[in-house]
Amino acid sequence: MIRHIGYACVNTQLQAKKVKMSTARKSTIDAGGEEVITDLILSNLDSLYKILEWNHKKKIKFFRMGSELFPWLGTYDIRKFKRFDEIEYNAGFVGEYAREKRMRLTFHPGPFNVLCSPNEEVVEKTIKELDAHSEIFDLMGFAPSFDNKINIHVGGAYDDKEATLKRWVQNWRRLKDSTRQRVVVENDDKSSMFAVTDLMQLHKMCNKELPITFDFFHHKFHTGGMTEKEALDAAVSTWPKGVVPATHYSESRREEKVKIITDIFRNNRIPWEDLEKWPTFKEAYDFYSHIKYQAHSDYVDGPIDSHGHTIDVMIEAKMKEQAVFGLRDADTVRKLRAETPLLNG
């Protein structure tokens, strides 16, 4: 069964009302220093609280926080800031709210975090940034647990998976203990990279202290010879007792858009305004059929097969929280799709 269904980082409806994470460019940070960062953090914590309140009202208990919550994470020591106490108090307040409502909060640091990089500078930056993500959970009052996962990919293959994984493990050991108790790895969507079967090897190399997040969509592009059930079984087995395994689910943007455009022309329905750009079906089809297949759709149809396990599912779709509602009922997704411009991104 699926316990929680969640969404990632952005709430499209609240975003329209300016409730969102804000960051700043390097030049602004350099000019403004810790004052600018402090203001951004406090404002972002306020937005996060509003998003969580919204989630609670809508009975959504699973949410991925954006790393911009603390802009330029890993480049400064928050504890040295003048207004650290204020930050700590507010972070603790939001964390307490999440615990009270029994919400699961996670992070997914960017693809620039590469523990296995041959470049020591990249590794050092990665370690700093991962430790900093972990410290945010500390500030929020969460004890180290894979419940609050910090999800990353292996990050590179360098045409030598064996050596790369060895390097990954060495550098993983350099993380703070509390960080290692939160970091999990996700399977990749490229055949040159790491499928669940590769990650199982990594899991063993890490003394079985590294859980695997199963990404349903990525698995389709890189099965590593496993069926979906086999891969999910394996990934689920890597999570400790007492922590519900987390998974990611998304669908193809190209398939979604091509299906919509085909339906419009087939049914001769009145097109969206922006469809006037495409006078013929062929032109429209050509355009949409060139969208990268691996890109994420606006909404998802499911069904999601938990293959008998109890799992949490993070929906990775462009329309975010609306995609969660869409998944709850097919009529809703039809209505939402009809209201979404074809050319949104």
Next chain:
DNA sequence: CCAGGTCAAGGGAGT
């Protein structure tokens, strides 16, 4: 207020 140019970061794939 808006449009457009620009913006931290690593690695891989498609063109």
Next chain:
DNA sequence: ACTCCCTTGACCTGG
């Protein structure tokens, strides 16, 4: 060589 993709397009400036 350039663009897109991934965690999240958003910041910032000039008109």
